Each structure stands twice: as C-alpha cells, then as structure tokens.
Amino acid sequence: MNWITNFVRPKIKALADMAGKKDVPDNLWQKCPGCSAMLHHQELQKHLHVCHHCGHHLRMDVMDRLAMLFDGGAYQLAELPKPAYDPLKFKDRKKYVDRLKDAQSTTGRKDAVAVAQGKIGGRTAVIAALDFSFMGGSMGAAVGDGLVAGSRLAVTLGAPFIVIPASGGARMQEGMLSLMQMPRSVIAVEQVKEARLPYIVILTDPTTGGVSASFAMLGDIQIAEPGAQIGFAGRRVIQETIRASLPDGFQTAEYLRDHGMVDLVVPRGELAAKLASLIGLLMDGGAAKPVSRRGKTNGSTALPVKTPREDEAGA
C-alpha cells in the first residue's frame, strides 16, 4: 500500500517526533521568556525578534541588528585586527583555544565584536556591536581591539560612534588582559568625545560586569531596549552581600531610566528612527543637510550631553 507507507506513515512519524521534540531543529521554534508562547523563527524575524504577544525583546543576531539600524540595511563591515589567541594558554575543563574555535565555527565571527559603517538617517555612522552568542559577548583583547578600531574609524570619518553592548562582562580566560580592556575601551570612546563627535550607547540584554563598568555606561546618550538586564553584579550576589531584598524590576532598563542611569528606553522597532533623529540633532543641530565636521569646533558641533570629559581623561 504505497499511499499508507509513503504518505500517511511519514506524516504520523513526523507528528510523533515533534511531540517528543526529536529531529526538530532548535532554531525553528523559540519559547518566549516573557509569556512562554512558542514563536516561529519566521515570525520572530518579521517582528525584529520581539514577541508579538507580550512585547518581550528576545536576543537578536548582530547582523540582523546592523541591518535593522543602517539605512536600507546596507553597511560595510570593518576589517578588525587578527585576535591574539590565548595569550595565557588558559585551560579549564576545556582549552580556551578550543572554546574560541567552537565559538568561531558557530558564529562565523573571529571574536565577539562586529564593527560596521553605513548611513543612518542619511548620515555616515559607525556601529560596534557585541555578539552575545560568541562566548557570552565577553570582552577580551579582541573586543578591545574592535572598540579601538571602531572609535578610530568614527573619528576618521567624522561620524558618530554607536556601541551596542550585549555581554556578560570581561572574558575570564584572558585574566588581567581582559580587565585591561576596561580602561582601554574607555580611552577609545574618549577619543570620539575629544573629536566632539556623538557617542551613543544602545544597551541590550544583558549588559553586565566589566562591560557595564566601562564603555557601556559612558554614552553621551544612553538608550536601552525594554526589559534589558543592565547591571554590574547579579541580583543574588548583591542580595547576599547587602543582606537586603531588592525592589522588583531592579537592574532592568526601565528601573535604570527611572533612576537616572539611562536616558531613553526605546522599543526595537523605533530604534532606527530614534537614532537617526538623535544623530541629526547632535551633528547638525537638527538641520536636514548632512555635514561632515571632522572634529572642527565652530560653535555648532555636537556637545557631549552628560559625561564630564575631564573626570575620565586619566582613566
């Protein structure tokens, strides 16, 4: 019976497999962490990885993010210096070089940062985005290199520098070298500020540890995605240290905005337009025509809104 063996049986088998979650690719369906709804990957793609039931912002691929923010989805990736692999010959349960190789093969990226240039609202801009899927977006020397390269590119182009952190913090496998990236990245973004160019940070889920304690909180304008977890140490660690319970929503984007640490919480769908209007205001005082300023100070250039430059000059 061809019809039964060739058609009915495979169908039933497929249904049974789905119920037992066998042979179903992990990335086809994703459970919303906010409302537990099952979301199909095409649906997620269509809604910029925001749950259309509850509005929860899921983590987003770096390339999708760049395509979302640059005009027409067009951008050019910058060539980054080759990472200095495993300077400490570190090994825990697994060798650090092997961890790196695994991350490189799954993400197709050399390390956890991508730097790109393109147009935002018709003006040239440089974005450095961290990739959480690459070893938790952790900051090692290669991420420091990326931030230095990105800020230099922004200064060369006379363009605003936008950084999108998504990171668990410093990369432990690089020990002291990863901690050195904190002052290094601060100096990198300081160069953008010294050239009187806007430095904008878009905090995404999660931004914690050494990343939140360095370049990620120094933006002239601090934007965050709704619900993003932003903080230094985790909730449990803080609670155990201070022996007090913490308020609801602690370390979320909204909590930080309400307490003056974040300027704006912007839903993902509105980010590109918001970024374009902010860059317009900061670069040209709202004028429509794009002007390249190249660090000139003629009285109408962008002014750092918040961060007192002198305080960090020696960092």
Ligand SMILES: [Zn+2]
């Ligand atoms: Zn949801």
